[in-house]
Amino acid sequence: MLTSTVCAAVSAAGLGIALLTAYRKRFLAATRIAAWSLVPIGLVLTGIVDWVRDVVLKPSVWAGFGVLALSALLFMISRAVERRRGGTREDRRAAAAGRAGAVAPTASAPSLGSGRAGDRTATGGTKAPARDAEDFSDIEAILKKHGI
Known part of the structure; x- marks a missing residue:
């Protein structure tokens, strides 16, 4: 009114x-x-x-917004933990099978956040990409061009 x-x-x-x-x-x-x-x-x-x-x-509406915010926070936390561990559950199983000496099943595609799943060797270490020398030479050329 x-x-x-x-x-x-x-x-x-x-x-x-x-x-x-x-x-x-x-x-x-x-x-x-x-x-x-x-x-x-x-x-x-x-x-x-x-x-x-x-x-x-209405307090119930604000409680609903709070629940939605909590849900979004839990999604973000679970994604951060997944990224920190190095991939999804299938990626970790494949890595464990590779460390045990067994033939690891091929994953269809690594998760978006991992990026390191394809670089793992059978011993659990990481192999160095062959392009490191090229990448650094490009960076050095750029720095020299700017006088740094």
């Missing part, structure tokens, strides 16, 4: 300002002001103001 009264007052004030602007022969600006001043009363008449008020003032 109070929100609809406030919105009606804001609309009335805006229409008054629009009339004063039109009196000064600034019709384009007056039309824009009138359009903006009709928005609050339109929101009241459609019921959007009451819906927003109910969303903001």
Whole structure:
């Protein structure tokens, strides 16, 4: 009830300002002001103001937002732990089978975050890529070009 009264007052004030602007022969600006001043009363008449008020003032809605935030936090934590461990469960099983001397089953594709799953050797270590020398020579050339 109070929100609809406030919105009606804001609309009335805006229409008054629009009339004063039109009196000064600034019709384009007056039309824009009138359009903006009709928005609050339109929101009241459609019921959007009451819906927003109910969303903001209900504790159960805020509890729902809290639960959603907790869920997102748990997803982020599980993803960070998965990245820290070095891949998915299938990647770890394949690495364990490789360390035990057995033939590891081929994984279809490494997980997006691991990036190191293809570089593991049968002994559990990592092999150095052959392109390291090229990469450093490119970096050295760039640094020399900039005088560093």
